[in-house]
Amino acid sequence: MSLRTPGRDARILLGITGAALLIVVVGAFFAPARVDSDATPSIDNSGSAGAKAAYTLLGQLGYHVQRFDEPAAALDRFPAEHTTLILAAAGAYDYRTDKDHFSDFLNRGGHILAAGSTSGPLLPGASQRAASRIYTSLCDAVPQGLSPQARAGHIQLPIEMSWDASDPGTIVDQACGSDPVVVHYPVQQGEAIWWSSPYPLSNRGLQNDANLRLLLAAVGQPGSTVLFDEYIHGAREDLWDTAAGTPVVPMGWQLAIVGLLLVLSFGRRNGPRRTPVRVQRTSPLEFAHSMGDLYRKAGAVTVATSAAERRLMHFLETQGGIPRVTLQGSPEAIAAAVAERFRAAPAGLAQDLASVRGAEQTSMSPQALSPKSALALVRRIDHHIAALSASITAGQPAAAHVKDSR
Structure with a gap:
């Protein structure tokens, strides 16, 4: 069984301890004689005034x-x-x-x-x-x-x-x-x-x-x-009674604290090794919450409304077959194209599209949307997408599946 080689911290600690002991030993041999200043006539005093x-x-x-x-x-x-x-x-x-x-x-x-x-x-x-x-x-x-x-x-x-x-x-x-x-x-x-x-x-x-x-x-x-x-x-x-009132007791507490700190700092790094627990950061829900917190702290409500508009435009182009040129037009033109394609347009679609584009233009002005209003607008856009998707599946007009959530 081979002995474990001391680590870097252990070598530093042993070196400091050895240096302190060397200083004590050298000082004991070469220090000047004790000054005869104890005037207590005690039997423990070997000075001139002792007994x-x-x-x-x-x-x-x-x-x-x-x-x-x-x-x-x-x-x-x-x-x-x-x-x-x-x-x-x-x-x-x-x-x-x-x-x-x-x-x-x-x-x-x-x-x-x-x-x-x-x-x-x-x-x-x-x-x-x-x-x-x-x-x-x-x-x-x-x-x-x-x-x-x-x-x-x-x-x-x-x-x-x-x-x-x-x-x-x-x-x-x-x-x-x-x-x-x-x-x-x-x-x-x-x-x-x-x-x-x-x-x-x-x-x-x-x-x-x-x-x-x-x-x-x-x-x-x-x-x-x-x-x-x-x-x-x-x-x-x-x-202990003799030491009462002397610096011995405070020194003992200080040494105990130093020893505890040494054990906590040195012993922890030299204990048994095990793989640390890794917290998975790939949860979609956690990502959504984190991004929401970032947007909330930044006050970026237009980011959410713009994302909702892009989802709607993507759906209308890919699922509804409406040309991209038409989707780049006014909210009223888009609502008319949706009504022609789906035989009925969701109620308030043109107004919600106008609100989304208006929010992008007034994002830095005092009339900017509040987080509560932006949330309601995003929900209405998502309801429009859900209603149009349901009408495609059921072959029924979109207006029959949409409720005005305003």
């Missing part, structure tokens, strides 16, 4: 690290007293429906690390405030007290917001001047931790030893569970 290094390192140090991409209500299935939830830079996240679940998690003994000014409002009793001054560079924070996060040493981080430490239950761990930047406070059986910025747990920030010690002090002892909340970054457990 992929922290996620990987904690797993290597014996922590049970998990990706959390579900609503806050799913925290109920985790043992709160041995779990730390990391909320790093919540971004455009509507926390109003989930804030109560975060509070319940803390009440059951959980730990929440909220890093960044957008994550602070997720904590119950949050009291963020603007910093006392503008910081143009990283701040070398000064430890406050002897808490585990204070013993981490002089950490470095950018100052986004400060914390109002007027609440006696709030413990300041690190401060930049008069601005608390690392604090923690109890919430019933749990503990809430706030950092001014997620920088200490970022890929770049972990290069500072003090920042690494700060992260380890916040998550507790190895063996506990650490959840990196990716739901606040837009990640969803369902792939």
